[in-house]
Amino acid sequence: MLKDLLKTRLEKWKRLEYLTSRASKYHLTGLSGEEVREFGQLYRRTAADLAIAREEVRDQRLVNYLNHLVARAHGAIYRSESSGFGIIKDFLRYEFPVIFRQTFFYTLASFLIFLVTAAFGFGISFLDERFTEKTYPDMRRQIIAHENWTARINQGGQNPVASTGIQTNNIQVTFLAFVGGILAGLGTIWIEASNGLMFGAVMGLCLKYKFADVPIFVSAHGVIELTAIFISGGAGLLIGKAMLMPGDLKRKDALVTNGLLAIKLILGCIPMLVVAGIIEGFLSPANISPYYKFAVSILSAIFLVVYFLKPDLRQSSTAGAK
Numbered sequence: 001m002l003k004d005l006l007k008t009r010l011e012k013w014k015r016l017e018y019l020t021s022r023a024s025k026y027h028l029t030g031l032s033g034e035e036v037r038e039f040g041q042l043y044r045r046t047a048a049d050l051a052i053a054r055e056e057v058r059d060q061r062l063v064n065y066l067n068h069l070v071a072r073a074h075g076a077i078y079r080s081e082s083s084g085f086g087i088i089k090d091f092l093r094y095e096f097p098v099i100f101r102q103t104f105f106y107t108l109a110s111f112l113i114f115l116v117t118a119a120f121g122f123g124i125s126f127l128d129e130r131f132t133e134k135t136y137p138d139m140r141r142q143i144i145a146h147e148n149w150t151a152r153i154n155q156g157g158q159n160p161v162a163s164t165g166i167q168t169n170n171i172q173v174t175f176l177a178f179v180g181g182i183l184a185g186l187g188t189i190w191i192e193a194s195n196g197l198m199f200g201a202v203m204g205l206c207l208k209y210k211f212a213d214v215p216i217f218v219s220a221h222g223v224i225e226l227t228a229i230f231i232s233g234g235a236g237l238l239i240g241k242a243m244l245m246p247g248d249l250k251r252k253d254a255l256v257t258n259g260l261l262a263i264k265l266i267l268g269c270i271p272m273l274v275v276a277g278i279i280e281g282f283l284s285p286a287n288i289s290p291y292y293k294f295a296v297s298i299l300s301a302i303f304l305v306v307y308f309l310k311p312d313l314r315q316s317s318t319a320g321a322k
Contacts, residue, residue, distance in 0.1 A: 009049055013066070016042040016073060023076035043073045096268035097308045099261055103234055106241070110177075110233025113189055114196035114226075121200025126208050132201055143205045148213040153285040163281025170225060170273040174232035178239070178266050185240020192233045212290075220284040220293035223300040225276035228269040235262035 019039045050066040053059065100107070124131045132140040142149055173191065180187020206214050238258040246254035283296060 009045075012042055013046060013049075013069060016046055016069060020069070020073045020076050024072065039073070043070070043077070046070055046073070091264070092268065092271065095264065097310060099264050100231065100268070100308050103238060103261055103265065106237045107231050107234035109237055110188070110192050111230040113192040113233065114199075114230065117193040117196030118200030118203075121197040122204040122207075123200075125201040125204035132205060136198070136201060139202065140205055143202070143211050143214070144209050146209070146211050146213070148217075150214065150217040150285050153281060160281065163277050166280045167274050167277030170228070170277060171270060174228060174266060174269050174273060177229065177232040178235045178262060181236030181239025181262065182243070183240075184243050185237050188233050188236030188240060191236075192229075195229065216290045216293060217284050219290070219297045221276045221279040221296075223297050223304065224272050225280070227304055228272040228276065231265050231272075232269050235265040238262045238265075 016039070019035060019042065023039065046066060047070050050063070050070055053062045053066055057063075129140070141147075173195070177188050177191045180189070180191050202214060206212065239255070239262055242254035242258040243251065249257065279296065284293065
């Protein structure tokens, strides 16, 4: 049995040693895509050989050799996945889109809450001015007077400061939407609904008084910013669902499970909000043709669709090696 195993498997083990040495030195990124797939296959096969050696061959030298080889290969995989910047890169490149798809219906629910309240705000502000007179009097006055308050961002070189402030404010909104889930989801619903109501009211007034500056301003950064807000709302609803309907799990376990997903969604939203803040601080208020801003909006939408729908390419190469 020992001779047969050595005859058929020794070459594969030596190959795994070679790939493990390279992966330990350069991480998995130092291997080609084909080598990563081969590495995963050899790792799984060698782990199975180790089990056979322990149960059937029972040669201690072989068991020690295979155990050391499997441990080295596992360590190379773990270090590659847990090294500094690699964690962030892999999370944004692979894990965040996967979690987004897994929790898509929560994000969709968040979007629908925003959409319904935005539609209500749009309709009532367009049809009945008394609503905005009481709720957003100063904003209504500025829109009627065609005062483009967004132009102030360009005054006195305020763009960097404004961009930083916008990023901070947007991140605060996403965290509020997330934390609102603790109140059985009611806080999240309130955040999404209030933002939707204001957005709809502003757009309704802009249409009524033929004031295009604000919609044009929003167009450049709005796709990324609003998508992040919808995702954060979905994260809050995940928490609320765990509290109200834990299913077969204990409420504590459901909160831990959904909470981890929700936290990852929020972490994925932060880079989106940073990008949106940069666009909002520099490009959105810029005195350029609106078509450039519309182009950024369209390209942002295309990028997000491609990004969130792309498959996790690791599944075919290293999923079984973890």
